[in-house]
Amino acid sequence: MVGPGSESRLPRSDLAARWCIVMLISAVLVGPSTCAAKTRHFRWEVDYKYWSPDCVEGVVMSINGQFPGQTIRAVVGDTISVELTNKLSTEGVVIHWHGIRQLGTPWADGTASISQCPINPGETFTYRFKVDKAGTYFYHGHYGMQRSAGLYGSLVVQAGEGEKEPFRYDGEFNLLLSDWWHKTAHEQELGLSSVPFRWIGEPQALLINGRGQFSCSLAASYSNSTSAAQCKFGGGEQCAPLILPVLPNKTYRLRLASTTALASLNLAIGGHKMVVVEADGNYVQPFTVDDLDIYSGETYSILVTTDQDPRQNYWIAVGVRGRQPNTSQALTVLNYRPNSASKLPASPPPTTPLWNDYNHSKSFSSRILALAGSPRPPATHDRRIFLLNTQSKFNGQTKWSINNISLSLPPTPYLGSIKYNIHGAFDLRSPPESFPADYDVMRQPANPNSTVGSGLYTLGLNTTVDIILQNANALSANTSEIHPWHLHGHDFWVLGYGEGKFAAEDGDKRLNLNNPPLRNTAVIFPYGWTALRFVADNPGAWAFHCHIEPHLHMGMGIVLGEGLDAVGKMKIPGGAFACGLTAKMVANNDGHS
Numbered sequence: 001m002v003g004p005g006s007e008s009r010l011p012r013s014d015l016a017a018r019w020c021i022v023m024l025i026s027a028v029l030v031g032p033s034t035c036a037a038k039t040r041h042f043r044w045e046v047d048y049k050y051w052s053p054d055c056v057e058g059v060v061m062s063i064n065g066q067f068p069g070q071t072i073r074a075v076v077g078d079t080i081s082v083e084l085t086n087k088l089s090t091e092g093v094v095i096h097w098h099g100i101r102q103l104g105t106p107w108a109d110g111t112a113s114i115s116q117c118p119i120n121p122g123e124t125f126t127y128r129f130k131v132d133k134a135g136t137y138f139y140h141g142h143y144g145m146q147r148s149a150g151l152y153g154s155l156v157v158q159a160g161e162g163e164k165e166p167f168r169y170d171g172e173f174n175l176l177l178s179d180w181w182h183k184t185a186h187e188q189e190l191g192l193s194s195v196p197f198r199w200i201g202e203p204q205a206l207l208i209n210g211r212g213q214f215s216c217s218l219a220a221s222y223s224n225s226t227s228a229a230q231c232k233f234g235g236g237e238q239c240a241p242l243i244l245p246v247l248p249n250k251t252y253r254l255r256l257a258s259t260t261a262l263a264s265l266n267l268a269i270g271g272h273k274m275v276v277v278e279a280d281g282n283y284v285q286p287f288t289v290d291d292l293d294i295y296s297g298e299t300y301s302i303l304v305t306t307d308q309d310p311r312q313n314y315w316i317a318v319g320v321r322g323r324q325p326n327t328s329q330a331l332t333v334l335n336y337r338p339n340s341a342s343k344l345p346a347s348p349p350p351t352t353p354l355w356n357d358y359n360h361s362k363s364f365s366s367r368i369l370a371l372a373g374s375p376r377p378p379a380t381h382d383r384r385i386f387l388l389n390t391q392s393k394f395n396g397q398t399k400w401s402i403n404n405i406s407l408s409l410p411p412t413p414y415l416g417s418i419k420y421n422i423h424g425a426f427d428l429r430s431p432p433e434s435f436p437a438d439y440d441v442m443r444q445p446a447n448p449n450s451t452v453g454s455g456l457y458t459l460g461l462n463t464t465v466d467i468i469l470q471n472a473n474a475l476s477a478n479t480s481e482i483h484p485w486h487l488h489g490h491d492f493w494v495l496g497y498g499e500g501k502f503a504a505e506d507g508d509k510r511l512n513l514n515n516p517p518l519r520n521t522a523v524i525f526p527y528g529w530t531a532l533r534f535v536a537d538n539p540g541a542w543a544f545h546c547h548i549e550p551h552l553h554m555g556m557g558i559v560l561g562e563g564l565d566a567v568g569k570m571k572i573p574g575g576a577f578a579c580g581l582t583a584k585m586v587a588n589n590d591g592h593s
């Protein structure tokens with residue numbers, strides 16, 4: 001499943017080379033060193049391209065003519081350098097490296113309006129950052145609805161030499177999960193800001209590594225319905241599933257990442273158990289499941305042992321959770337060799353749990369705990385921020401708001417405004433840290449109107465911050481949706497989940513300070529709360545937002561400003577800020593900030 005890499009190895013910088021020589025000498029004296037760190041260099045061009053992700057031709061965003069973009073593979077300690085050229089004719093682009101903390105390189109986070117200006121058509125911007133933690137990651141567009149348009153790919157960081165992972169496996173596959181619409185991302189985006197509001201609706205297909213089926217089903221022969229024809233693949237089609245070839249009685253690591261624009265997913269493998277061992281680049285206490293929920297923005301590693309009848313093949317099925325589904329399952333096949341890859345499994349694909357069986361989802365989430373020996377959270381917090389998530393109205397538009405403010409991203413990136421101490425680039429008033437105590441989260445908002453804003457939550461360097469995400473009823477009665485929240489620049493500990501409104505004493509009693517998992521994405525369940533803790537130890541401007549792309553577009557996020565003084569002193573490539581109020585500074589400094 002590993003695509004042909006087009007990476008080239010560039011000579012190390014002088015400094016790194018000298019450091020390596022020092023390490024080599026010390027290695028001779030004291031043992032092995034990690035001087036094998038490399039710079040992995042990529043030259044990418046982003047463009048639109050005709051493609052048939054679900055056997056129906058549409059337009060995707062491609063990287064070097066491929067969809068999804070190539071898988072980046074690196075080793076802990078490596079530097080990744082991506083020279084990104086925007087070949088789109090009329091729109092900007094950025095790429096976010098999801099799950100990479102960007103310690104010391106906030107300008108490389110790839111979030112339009114926050115860490116950088118969008119890269120203009122024809123221009124090139126180079127991302128350069130270190131990967132410091134083994135795990136399963138991915139990358140994706142972070143401007144408008146470019147993730148929905150197909151701008152994404154996988155990023156796998158392998159453990160360094162001499163570094164042992166806490167489990168063993170014989171082979172590895174990489175499954176990047178996404179959802180796909182026949183409406184273009186531009187049309188989706190227009191609908192979201194139109195009055196009346198036009199929702200994007202459920203996706204036409206779910207994709208595994210960019211491949212799905214809209215007009216046929218791989219499993220049609222199992223159903224009595226004649227609605228879907230059996231897919232006939234010659235094998236070369238862009239929508240032909242990537243089959244997973246395995247040998248009997250081996251253990252495989254499946255790296256799963258969900259870059260869906262909307263869908264919460266559930267994955268199951270017919271006849272096989274799965275052992276969850278990694279979540280968002282952090283090892284977890286291994287636990288065994290029959291199926292696994294994965295929300296947009298999350299990654300997992302699971303171990304699968306091929307202990308079933310070796311004369312059969314088995315379905316891998318991915319279905320929709322948390323919203324009334326209107327999309328067929330994505331299917332591919334676990335192909336026990338030497339069976340033919342086209343031999344259909346003996347039993348039908350595993351069914352997805354009922355979309356609204358939230359107890360099933362909650363029980364899965366509560367089983368995710370840190371592996372013994374993982375970093376533990378500080379025992380207390382310095383600051384606790386409550387974030388009430390509501391659906392709201394502003395000037396007739398439908399929005400999502402946090403403490404009644406819908407995020408409206410400014411034209412000058414926050415990071416540049418902070419670095420150059422520019423006033424007026426974003427709202428100077430700090431956004432509220434809580435919401436009225438009498439707000440009824442079980443009912444529609446008494447007043448649905450919100451404001452829009454661009455204020456910054458400013459965090460003191462190295463302070464411990466709690467965030468209590470509070471879900472509520474949406475605009476329609478008896479409706480509360482799942483929202484997976486993703487934090488840039490950090491991992492957080494997920495201290496707990498609860499029902500209804502978080503109540504100080506009771507809520508605190510229910511927090512797990514013993515072995516909470518470290519993650520970068522955590523879900524809030526309908527009508528519930530989720531408590532997170534993190535240490536603000538990475539100077540920069542960081543997005544924290546719902547990873548459902550249309551929800552972020554409708555304002556469901558906040559921006560955190562961390563260690564502002566340190567940002568002022570940081571060296572940042574000028575190209576990051578050649579727009580808005582920072583353009584002048586960059587020009588005056590000859591392009592170097």
Ligand SMILES: O=C1O[C@H]([C@@H](O)CO)C(O)=C1O
Nearest residue numbers: 199391474475481550551554
């Ligand atoms: O943001 C959303 O809007 C629709 C619906 O609430 C209004 O059409 C929906 O399902 C969302 O998730």
